[in-house]
Amino acid sequence: MNTTRGTLIVIGGREDKTDGRRILTEVARRAGRGTLTVATVASEESEQAWEDYRRTFTELGVRRVEHLALDARDDEDEAVRQARLRRAKVVFFTGGDQLRITAKFGGTTLCERVRELYQRGGVIAGTSSGASVMSDTMLVSGTGDESHRVRDGLHMAPGLGLISGVLIDQHFAERGRIGRLIAAVAHNPRLLGLGIDEDTAVVIERDTRFHVLGTGAVYVIDARGVTDSNVADGEAGQIVSVFGLTLHVLREGNRFDLSARVPRAA
Amino acid sequence: MNTTRGTLIVIGGREDKTDGRRILTEVARRAGRGTLTVATVASEESEQAWEDYRRTFTELGVRRVEHLALDARDDEDEAVRQARLRRAKVVFFTGGDQLRITAKFGGTTLCERVRELYQRGGVIAGTSSGASVMSDTMLVSGTGDESHRVRDGLHMAPGLGLISGVLIDQHFAERGRIGRLIAAVAHNPRLLGLGIDEDTAVVIERDTRFHVLGTGAVYVIDARGVTDSNVADGEAGQIVSVFGLTLHVLREGNRFDLSARVPRAA
Numbered sequence: 001m002n003t004t005r006g007t008l009i010v011i012g013g014r015e016d017k018t019d020g021r022r023i024l025t026e027v028a029r030r031a032g033r034g035t036l037t038v039a040t041v042a043s044e045e046s047e048q049a050w051e052d053y054r055r056t057f058t059e060l061g062v063r064r065v066e067h068l069a070l071d072a073r074d075d076e077d078e079a080v081r082q083a084r085l086r087r088a089k090v091v092f093f094t095g096g097d098q099l100r101i102t103a104k105f106g107g108t109t110l111c112e113r114v115r116e117l118y119q120r121g122g123v124i125a126g127t128s129s130g131a132s133v134m135s136d137t138m139l140v141s142g143t144g145d146e147s148h149r150v151r152d153g154l155h156m157a158p159g160l161g162l163i164s165g166v167l168i169d170q171h172f173a174e175r176g177r178i179g180r181l182i183a184a185v186a187h188n189p190r191l192l193g194l195g196i197d198e199d200t201a202v203v204i205e206r207d208t209r210f211h212v213l214g215t216g217a218v219y220v221i222d223a224r225g226v227t228d229s230n231v232a233d234g235e236a237g238q239i240v241s242v243f244g245l246t247l248h249v250l251r252e253g254n255r256f257d258l259s260a261r262v263p264r265a266a
Numbered sequence: 267m268n269t270t271r272g273t274l275i276v277i278g279g280r281e282d283k284t285d286g287r288r289i290l291t292e293v294a295r296r297a298g299r300g301t302l303t304v305a306t307v308a309s310e311e312s313e314q315a316w317e318d319y320r321r322t323f324t325e326l327g328v329r330r331v332e333h334l335a336l337d338a339r340d341d342e343d344e345a346v347r348q349a350r351l352r353r354a355k356v357v358f359f360t361g362g363d364q365l366r367i368t369a370k371f372g373g374t375t376l377c378e379r380v381r382e383l384y385q386r387g388g389v390i391a392g393t394s395s396g397a398s399v400m401s402d403t404m405l406v407s408g409t410g411d412e413s414h415r416v417r418d419g420l421h422m423a424p425g426l427g428l429i430s431g432v433l434i435d436q437h438f439a440e441r442g443r444i445g446r447l448i449a450a451v452a453h454n455p456r457l458l459g460l461g462i463d464e465d466t467a468v469v470i471e472r473d474t475r476f477h478v479l480g481t482g483a484v485y486v487i488d489a490r491g492v493t494d495s496n497v498a499d500g501e502a503g504q505i506v507s508v509f510g511l512t513l514h515v516l517r518e519g520n521r522f523d524l525s526a527r528v529p530r531a532a
Contacts (some may be wrong), residue, residue: 176442
C-alpha cells in the first residue's frame with residue numbers, strides 16, 4: 001500500500017450548496033490557506049459550473065479558487081496552467097459526463113499533474129460524474145430502476161486510476177442504481193461496489209479506509225463471497241443472477257476498512 | 267412445518283397479460299379443471315379488474331372463472347358466496363391497495379375460507395398489492411428511490427397470514443424499493459425480505475421453498491447475519507445503517523430453500 005497517497009472526497013451528486021453545506025465545507029477546509037482548483041472538464045456548461053463553485057468556495061473561506069477548464073484562456077499558456085495546478089492543494093471535479101473527463105482530459109499532462117498531486121498527498125474531490133472517474137475502471141452508464149441483464153446495457157470504461165479495487169456509482173438510491181452496481185461488481189468480485197446517495201460523500205484516506213459524510217446513505221456491495229452467478233455463462237439478455245452478495249448500508253460517521261472490507265459504526 | 271399447506275404464487279405486479287403470459291399461464295394451469303376465483307377486493311375499480319382477468323383466464327383455458335368482490339351482487343347471499351369459494355381451486359388477488367384487502371376483507375368469514383383453502387393445499391395467487399398481503403406482516407408504504415430513515419415513513423401492518431417469516435415487496439427494481447425493504451427487515455431479521463420485480467413471480471410450495479418465474483429478478487435480503495444497525499437505537503430521522511446483510515439476486519428457474527435460506531441455480 002502506497003502510504004504517500006492523498007485523500008479522495010467522492011460525492012454522490014447534488015451536494016448541498018446553500019444551507020449546511022456540510023460536504024463542501026469539508027472540501028473547503030481541506031484547502032486551508034492553499035489553492036482549490038475547480039475542474040469543470042466534465043461539463044459542457046463549464047463557465048456556469050465554475051461560477052457557482054467559485055462563489056460557494058469563496059463564501060466558505062477559500063482564499064484562492066482557480067479554474068481548470070478543457071480549453072485554456074487565450075492569455076494562458078500550457079506552462080502557466082501546469083504551474084498553477086502544481087500549486088493546488090485540492091482539485092474539485094464538477095459533474096457532467098464522465099466520458100468527457102476521461103476521453104478529453106485523461107492522458108493529458110494536466111491530468112498527470114492531478115495524479116501526481118494525489119500521490120504527493122493532495123486532496124482530489126469530485127461530485128457525480130466527477131466521483132465516478134476516480135477509480136481504475138468506472139461505470140459510464142446503465143439504466144436505473146431495473147434489474148440488469150447478461151451482456152446488456154452496462155457501460156464501463158477506464159477511469160482516472162486514482163484508486164484501485166472499487167467501482168463507484170452516484171445518485172445511488174435516488175436513481176435506483178443498485179441493479180447496475182450489482183451487475184458491475186459481479187463482472188469481477190475483486191472490485192468493491194460503492195453506491196453513494198446524493199448529498200453524501202465518502203472521504204477515502206490513503207486508499208485504505210473511508211468515512212461517510214452527508215445526509216444520505218452509502219451502499220457497499222462486496223461480491224467476494226458470491227457462490228454463483230450467470231455473468232460469464234448466462235445467455236445474453238438473461239437477468240443477471242448473483243447469490244451470496246454482502247451488502248452494508250452506511251450513514252454519516254460510519255467508517256469502512258477497504259483492506260479488510262469491514263464497516264465500523266461511528 | 268405444516269406440510270398440508272398449499273402453494274402461493276406471489277407476483278411483483280404488471281404481469282404480462284397479452285404475449286407469452288408466462289405467469290398467468292402457470293396460474294391457469296394450477297386451476298386445471300377446477301374453479302379459479304378472481305378476488306378484486308384490493309381495487310376500487312373492481313369490475314374492470316374482474317373483466318380483464320376473466321377474459322385472460324378464459325383465454326388461457328380455465329373453465330370456471332368466478333368473481334369475489336367486497337360487495338355481493340343482489341342475487342347472492344352469503345351462504346352461496348361461501349359455498350362457491352369453498353369449491354375454488356385457485357384464488358387470485360388482483361392489485362390495488364393492500365389496506366383495502368386487509369381492512370375490508372381481513373377477518374371476514376370469506377377471508378377465513380381463503381385461509382382454509384390454502385391450508386387444505388389450494389393455490390393462492392396475488393399480484394402487486396395482492397402479493398404483499400400474503401405474509402403475517404406486510405409492507406403498506408414507504409417511498410422508493412431513497413434511503414430510509416430511522417422511525418420514519420415506513421408503514422407495516424398485519425397481512426393475511428398465509429405465510430410466516432417473510433416480508434414481500436413488489437414493483438421492486440422498477441420503483442427502487444430496496445431501501446425500504448432493507449429498512450423493513452432490519453426491524454426484525456427473523457423475517458426474510460423478498461423483493462419481486464414486475465412480470466416476475468415466486469412460486470412458494472408448502473412454506474418451505476420457492477422458484478422464480480418471469481422476466482425480472484427476485485431480490486432476497488437476509489438480515490440474520492447483521493452485525494450492527496441503528497434501527498433500534500438511532501435518532502429518528504437518521505439514515506438507517508445496516509452492516510452485514512446477505513443479498514441474493516435470483517432469475518427465472520432459480521430456487522430458494524426458505525428454511526436453510528439458501529439459493530440454488532436452475
